[in-house]
Amino acid sequence: MSKYDPNLDQCFSALGDPTRRLILQRLARGEASVSELAAPHDMALPSFMEHLKKLEVAGLVTSKKQGRTRTCELAPDAFAPAKKWLSEQSEIWEGRLDRFDDYVKNLMQERQK
Amino acid sequence: MSKYDPNLDQCFSALGDPTRRLILQRLARGEASVSELAAPHDMALPSFMEHLKKLEVAGLVTSKKQGRTRTCELAPDAFAPAKKWLSEQSEIWEGRLDRFDDYVKNLMQERQK
DNA sequence: GTGTTACTTAGGTATATGTCTAAGTATGAC
DNA sequence: GTCATACTTAGACATATACCTAAGTAACAC
Helix, strand or coil: CCCCCHHHHHHHHHHCCHHHHHHHHHHCCCCEEHHHHHCCCCCCHHHHHHHHHHHHHCCCEEEEEECCEEEEEECCCCCHHHHHHHHHHHHHHHCCCCHHHHHHHHHHHHHCC | CCCCCHHHHHHHHHHCCHHHHHHHHHHCCCCEEHHHHHCCCCCCHHHHHHHHHHHHHCCCEEEEEECCEEEEEECCCCCHHHHHHHHHHHHHHHHHHHHHHHHHHHHHHHHHC
16 A cells, blocks of 8 residues: 655645646757746746746656756656556555555555655 | 546645545555554544544545444545546647657658668 | 443644745846 | 846745644444
């Protein structure tokens, strides 16, 4: 059984905001600077930056600064932990897991720590 | 392309809390009454009920009252919208890479001529 | 019909979140 | 050097969230 993972808190919470999901949808199509990302959003830049910061803290986005421009991109396998948690629950619900699968899952989770 | 879906706000926000994820993990194994669900959580019942309410509003849990007992269960396809959004973004992200791979492949083929 | 159980409602508090404006810093263009 | 650009920091504020206690209601159990 998946134990409590504090990173999932930040990850799912980050996904719970429409502005942040739109940022991710944009970044799925390729990297972009802060101002490019902010342009479609009718919001002061510091407010917008807070959203970017949450996405980074959640491990969904990475960024690097070159000169005065910060470029953001989707983190590698950004959505993997969230998808994994959801799939595990679905599988348990659908009754697809037998005891052996459960055992393997736990083992792999332990090793990832 | 996924449009802005207010239900995803509630769904992902609901998933962003560890108490609520634990409730869902419990319900993935079968329905339960409010007090059964609350038992492992060191929390006043009204506080706990708020979590259940958010899960219901998010469409992740359904409940029915029989007598004085309320029984909760995972909603059918509870996680489908969340999984769908995540998969769509992953596919767009991976599609972008594929396209880049294609481009590189073509380039190398051209050079071999 | 009295007490116990299983919630439910009401109301309060502390912290977190999402927004803003104003002012600061660092870089690039001229 | 001067000015515009692209963030960044600081501080304020309103609402939302996560918790609490206390009191209410609606079934059962006797």
